[in-house]
Amino acid sequence: MKVKKIVALTGLLSLTMLHLPVASADTNVQKVIDEAYVQPEYVLGYSLDQGQESQTLGFLGYDQTKDTKPLKTMTPAIYSTIMNVANDPSLQLYSSVKIQKLGANKPLEVKIVTPQNITKVTEDMYRNAAVTLGVEHAIITVAAPIAVTGESALAGIYYSLEDNGAEVPQENKELAQEELATLSGIHAENTGKEGYDENKLNVALTDIKSSVAKAKQDNSNLTEIEVRKIVEDTLKNYDLTKAITAEQVNLIVHFAVNLSNSGVITNSDFTKTLGSLKDSIVSKAGDTFKNINVNFDANQALAEGGNFLTNIWNAIVEFFKGLIGE
Known part of the structure; x- marks a missing residue:
């Protein structure tokens, strides 16, 4: 008993x-942003064709005369490594992002410049998730040339940060x-x-x-x-x-x-x-x-x-x- x-x-x-x-x-996420993102960085979706890539860069405000950092591409292999999931070569990745430093006295900004094509995620949802990631001050711009959920855009941010030396647990x-x-x-x-x-x-x-x-x-x-x-x-x-x-x-x-x-x-x-x-x-x-x-x-x-x-x-x-x- x-x-x-x-x-x-x-x-x-x-x-x-x-x-x-x-x-x-x-995490040193914000420190890396402050030091490495004076000039913006672009991460493009792997599934974009040449025309869509040019269109997306236009949406994101890319200026090849000023933006001299190499463009990054989020491939299925990189995505699988970043997200710790199985590699799926058939994965469709269209969401693309631009990340840039922002003054410490300004709040985190997220701009979806193609809202008609980001169908599931809003700007404030991205902002909430970015804070959880460890971002404090930055301008994050999201775009896609066709209708997508937009959920994979965060992976592009992870990729960019880690490639620049950020320790993102x-x-x-x-x-x-x-x-x-x-x-x-x-x-x-x-x-x-x-x-x-x-x-x-x-x-x-x-x-x-x-x-x-x-x-x-x-x-x-x-x-x-x-x-x-x-x-x-x-x-x-x-x-x-x-x-x-x-x-x-x-x-x-x-x-x-x-x-x-x-x-x-x-x-x-x-x-x-x-x-x-x-x-x-x-x-x-x-x-x-x-x-x-x-x-x-x-x-x-x-x-x-x-x-x-x-x-x-x-x-x-x-x-x-x-x-x-x-």
């Missing part, structure tokens, strides 16, 4: 208190890719749905990431239950709960848990960059946030909800007392 109870207790502890240590994932790349896929998927499924707003979703993500980073700093034992509370309370604050499905909430929670267990959040400028991103989204969104508390602090709500975990712990203590007394 006691053995059965102990097994049950072990399961309960796993659900409520399990956590993984933060991995070390220091695999977990950063995977997190940024997961975030982009999550955001773009939710956006595609909810566009036109009552109660959904892309700006609110992107701002909610900046708050969720900031809250997870701050909570992890205050409490290294951040649990999945606590991460879920941060996510759900933040989505509620931005009035997104009517539109976002339970499955979509789970995707965000999964990403946020992975983020909490990564070294990305240990970067001292991470929350500062997220704050700048949030402010720029809110400022351009007009009346979207008129009746929304943009100063919402999910960590405060988490602290107020701490009694829930305390009650669970007290129940565990009483359980042990019961075992001893038998």
Whole structure:
């Protein structure tokens, strides 16, 4: 009988208190951008034919008299290495990017110069993912000559950064890719749905990431239950709960848990960059946030909800007392 109870207790502890240590994932991404991208760098999709390549370079503002750095091409082989996936020679790569240094006092910028051809990813989604990657200040321009999802553009950024000496941990790349896929998927499924707003979703993500980073700093034992509370309370604050499905909430929670267990959040400028991103989204969104508390602090709500975990712990203590007394 006691053995059965102990097994049950072990399961309960796993659900409520399990956590993984933060991995070390220091990155020099911004330092490399500051030093190597005074002149812009271009990464072109492998699948572009000659005419499409010229057209794309025009979209990106390429000037061969000034832009003397060699052009880069994202091939399926490079993509497989960068993304740590199997090499697929049939992979179609059309999305192309330009990366350039930006002053430290200016927020991260992303410009999609062919919005009609980037069908799944928006500028602010790219910006959110780029912050997770470790980018703080840069101008990133995205273009494609035909309609594509745009999800592979991040791989072009990884390739350029690593080729210039940046140390981009695999977990950063995977997190940024997961975030982009999550955001773009939710956006595609909810566009036109009552109660959904892309700006609110992107701002909610900046708050969720900031809250997870701050909570992890205050409490290294951040649990999945606590991460879920941060996510759900933040989505509620931005009035997104009517539109976002339970499955979509789970995707965000999964990403946020992975983020909490990564070294990305240990970067001292991470929350500062997220704050700048949030402010720029809110400022351009007009009346979207008129009746929304943009100063919402999910960590405060988490602290107020701490009694829930305390009650669970007290129940565990009483359980042990019961075992001893038998």
